[in-house]
Amino acid sequence: MTETLTKINKPRPVTPLGILVEELERTLKIAKQENVSVELANSLEKVYELAAGIDPYLEDNTTKESPELAALAKKTAEEDWSKRFSNGETVRQLEKEMLSGHIEGQTLKMFVSMTKAKRILEIGMFTGYSALAMAEALPADGDIIACEVDEYVSEFAKKCFEKSEHGKKIKVITAPAIETLKNLIASGETFDLVFIDADKPGYVDYFKLLIETNLLAEDGFICVDNTLLQGQPYLPKEKRTENGEAIAKFNQTVTQDPRVEKVILPLRDGLTIIKRK
Numbered sequence: 001m002t003e004t005l006t007k008i009n010k011p012r013p014v015t016p017l018g019i020l021v022e023e024l025e026r027t028l029k030i031a032k033q034e035n036v037s038v039e040l041a042n043s044l045e046k047v048y049e050l051a052a053g054i055d056p057y058l059e060d061n062t063t064k065e066s067p068e069l070a071a072l073a074k075k076t077a078e079e080d081w082s083k084r085f086s087n088g089e090t091v092r093q094l095e096k097e098m099l100s101g102h103i104e105g106q107t108l109k110m111f112v113s114m115t116k117a118k119r120i121l122e123i124g125m126f127t128g129y130s131a132l133a134m135a136e137a138l139p140a141d142g143d144i145i146a147c148e149v150d151e152y153v154s155e156f157a158k159k160c161f162e163k164s165e166h167g168k169k170i171k172v173i174t175a176p177a178i179e180t181l182k183n184l185i186a187s188g189e190t191f192d193l194v195f196i197d198a199d200k201p202g203y204v205d206y207f208k209l210l211i212e213t214n215l216l217a218e219d220g221f222i223c224v225d226n227t228l229l230q231g232q233p234y235l236p237k238e239k240r241t242e243n244g245e246a247i248a249k250f251n252q253t254v255t256q257d258p259r260v261e262k263v264i265l266p267l268r269d270g271l272t273i274i275k276r277k
């Protein structure tokens with residue numbers, strides 16, 4: 001019973017590495033059942049150990065998340081997102097796996113410190129993990145504008161922000177991000193760091209708006225999440241979902257854009273960093 005419950009609560013793998021480890025686990029199990037040669041079994045075991053050890057090692061050797069971030073992650077994991085959607089409380093099916101989490105949160109926090117960013121724009125907030133992680137590294141007079149389309153998660157996040165001394169640096173705008181971005185441009189707002197983590201088909205529009213206006217400061221940085229989308233951009237085209245196709249197009253757009261420098265970090269589900277040349 002306990003094992004069944006653990007399996008139900010265990011997040012499904014949503015990164016290329018997580019999926020690879022799950023596949024290797026299955027392969028290893030089959031190999032053992034089919035009594036393959038000792039040489040093949042040992043080789044598979046070695047490959048599995050190498051892959052399966054990475055994420056736990058990163059977790060162990062990265063600064064621990066704050067109690068407020070840990071509480072937010074726990075609350076998100078405990079929420080029944082399917083019920084919220086079937087009750088009509090959320091506009092679409094959300095899931096706990098959307099939360100970026102410890103390693104990515106600490107990475108974004110480190111970028112805020114490294115760039116000395118004071119104004120941050122987040123496109124796609126969910127329950128607020130990445131927004132709060134970045135807020136923790138902002139100076140007292142720094143601020144984040146977090147765009148989120150879903151009323152339910154906006155309220156969920158705001159309640160979590162109230163429990164942190166850094167929550168007051170975050171202003172949530174609940175509306176389709178493209179509308180918010182256009183309003184911010186019209187009022188002359190500029191951001192040092194932008195984190196894109198919303199609807200994948202919207203990524204190209206967000207990117208273009210950012211670099212073709214003053215929304216992104218002249219020396220600002222854009223961080224973009226899920227740019228390896230479970231491996232789909234580099235897997236055969238016919239294996240791509242709609243989101244996989246959107247990310248493949250986004251990556252191609254950025255790669256071919258001579259106005260920007262870019263690098264994809266193979267962190268979690270892929271994190272692209274972009275700056276103007």
Ligand SMILES: C[S@@+](CC[C@H](N)C(=O)[O-])C[C@H]1O[C@@H](n2cnc3c(N)ncnc32)[C@H](O)[C@@H]1O
Nearest residue numbers: 099100124125126129130148149176177198199
């Ligand atoms: C992957 S989650 C964001 C995760 C969050 N950044 C974190 O690290 O925990 C994507 C979020 O984007 C929101 N979203 C999707 N389409 C949007 C849009 N057009 N405008 C604003 N938010 C949107 C979804 O409701 C969802 O909460």
